[in-house]
Amino acid sequence: MTSKQQDVIIRNAVIFDGTGTSGRTGDLAIKGDRISAIDSSLDLEASEEIDAGGKALAPGFIDAHTHDDRIVLSDPSMACKVSQGVTTVVTGNCGVSIAPVTITERPPGPLDLICPRPSDFYATFADYFSALEASPPSVNVIAQAGHASLRVGVMDRFDRPASDTEIDGMKALLRQALRDGAAGLSTGLYYPPANAAPTEEIEALAMVVKEEGGFHSTHMRDEGDGVVDSLNETFRIGRTADIPVIVSHHKCVGLANHGRSAETLKIIDAARAKQPIGLDVYPYVASSTILQKDRLGISSQTIVTWSDKVEGLEGRDIEEIAGEMGLSIEETVDAISPAGAIYFMMDERDVRAIMSYPPTMIGSDGLPHDRHPHPRLWGTFPRVLGHYCREENLFPLETAVHKMTGLTAKTFGLKDRGVLGEGAYADLVLFDPDEVIDSASFDAPQTPAEGIERVFVNGETVWRDRKSTDARPGRVLRSGLSAARH
Numbered sequence: 001m002t003s004k005q006q007d008v009i010i011r012n013a014v015i016f017d018g019t020g021t022s023g024r025t026g027d028l029a030i031k032g033d034r035i036s037a038i039d040s041s042l043d044l045e046a047s048e049e050i051d052a053g054g055k056a057l058a059p060g061f062i063d064a065h066t067h068d069d070r071i072v073l074s075d076p077s078m079a080c081k082v083s084q085g086v087t088t089v090v091t092g093n094c095g096v097s098i099a100p101v102t103i104t105e106r107p108p109g110p111l112d113l114i115c116p117r118p119s120d121f122y123a124t125f126a127d128y129f130s131a132l133e134a135s136p137p138s139v140n141v142i143a144q145a146g147h148a149s150l151r152v153g154v155m156d157r158f159d160r161p162a163s164d165t166e167i168d169g170m171k172a173l174l175r176q177a178l179r180d181g182a183a184g185l186s187t188g189l190y191y192p193p194a195n196a197a198p199t200e201e202i203e204a205l206a207m208v209v210k211e212e213g214g215f216h217s218t219h220m221r222d223e224g225d226g227v228v229d230s231l232n233e234t235f236r237i238g239r240t241a242d243i244p245v246i247v248s249h250h251k252c253v254g255l256a257n258h259g260r261s262a263e264t265l266k267i268i269d270a271a272r273a274k275q276p277i278g279l280d281v282y283p284y285v286a287s288s289t290i291l292q293k294d295r296l297g298i299s300s301q302t303i304v305t306w307s308d309k310v311e312g313l314e315g316r317d318i319e320e321i322a323g324e325m326g327l328s329i330e331e332t333v334d335a336i337s338p339a340g341a342i343y344f345m346m347d348e349r350d351v352r353a354i355m356s357y358p359p360t361m362i363g364s365d366g367l368p369h370d371r372h373p374h375p376r377l378w379g380t381f382p383r384v385l386g387h388y389c390r391e392e393n394l395f396p397l398e399t400a401v402h403k404m405t406g407l408t409a410k411t412f413g414l415k416d417r418g419v420l421g422e423g424a425y426a427d428l429v430l431f432d433p434d435e436v437i438d439s440a441s442f443d444a445p446q447t448p449a450e451g452i453e454r455v456f457v458n459g460e461t462v463w464r465d466r467k468s469t470d471a472r473p474g475r476v477l478r479s480g481l482s483a484a485r486h
């Protein structure tokens with residue numbers, strides 16, 4: 001029974017419930033951290049009444065792919081995400097996680113994208129989660145343990161497969177991480193700290209995920225010429241351990257592979273008939289990660305996002321920098337690394353095909369510590385809603401919302417989030433479907449989006465009047481697939 005007095009009532013909203021069904025006009029009430037009622041018209045009273053005036057009300061967006069492990073502590077307002085309507089972030093992607101890691105030197109890239117200093121890491125997920133709970137961010141956090149982070153803990157060098165003893169060491173670290181509440185295992189088999197790992201090494205770790213509960217997500221070994229082999233490797237790991245797998249930021253990189261999403265999506269679709277497979281995408285033709293030579297040949301343009309060697313390079317084209325330094329591009333990479341970059345190397349048609357594929361979730365892959373970040377960090381969700389959905393008509397609004405909410409919650413096993421209903425957590429975004437649009441660009445990447453009017457996390461307002469509030473109601477979500485089995 002709902003008593004009459006509520007905390008907040010939002011009236012006259014077009015409510016998208018996150019399941020993919022079309023919006024319906026109605027009222028929604030919040031009491032404490034939960035949605036207390038939803039109906040076409042509510043005969044209730046509240047301390048605050050909001051007239052939505054026909055704007056859209058949806059479950060708060062879940063960012064399926066982030067590197068927010070450390071920024072949730074260092075900048076708990078999380079303005080880059082709440083300004084987009086994001087209320088939950090999935091961290092620890094691409095094999096890189098803030099825990100469980102104990103080191104004394106600067107970590108190898110790409111770990112330095114999230115934690116450049118040894119002291120940035122946590123020895124256990126229990127320690128990390130305690131730190132988050134002692135000083136919570138504005139958003140909820142669901143965290144994965146990264147394979148490269150595990151490797152750093154047990155191996156002296158990374159250009160070889162792990163020995164049996166080292167695999168046992170990683171299994172023990174992973175088991176503890178999952179028992180502490182990590183939701184799964186991520187890999188970044190493309191990257192140097194992990195690319196010498198054979199499939200069997202990941203399968204051994206995936207068996208621990210099977211035993212403890214959870215999923216496996218992967219930045220695959222190859223997203224270019226070898227993308228089909230990499231998909232098959234990913235599916236094999238999932239079958240061996242009988243766990244769900246998630247293909248991170250699916251793309252086909254390099255001119256030679258443009259258009260191949262027609263092939264990869266067919267392969268994914270056939271495999272999905274036999275095993276659980278998810279995937280995510282960000283809505284841009286450019287990627288971003290550490291500066292690496294192997295990317296330059298297949299990138300039509302490369303922009304430096306940060307350099308820890310040479311100051312003032314962020315936002316600038318690598319060719320221009322090379323010209324000024326009087327060096328070849330390769331020599332320039334050596335001269336300015338460690339560094340990060342944005343690479344233009346995907347095809348717009350592939351991005352659209354992958355985004356439109358019904359099982360695809362939206363994930364930003366934003367890099368929050370980059371000095372001149374890829375605009376996906378501040379723009380992903382409004383860009384899908386405003387550009388791809390409204391302007392380009394790629395799919396209806398209820399589908400766009402589903403790809404950011406209900407689908408994602410289901411894939412990650414989140415309970416009472418991602419779909420609106422009585423008793424669900426009050427993670428909500430109120431936005432103007434006619435105005436919502438990304439403002440972040442490659443030139444000005446840290447610009448908040450238009451049209452996101454108000455954002456609630458666990459019943460508290462975290463974004464209003466184009467500003468973060470002081471509320472920090474985010475929680476650690478240990479209730480993923482892993483906790484469901486404990």
Ligand code: ZN
Pocket residue numbers: 093094188219248249
């Ligand atoms: Zn990645």
Ligand code: CU
Pocket residue numbers: 065066067093094219248365
């Ligand atoms: Cu990533």
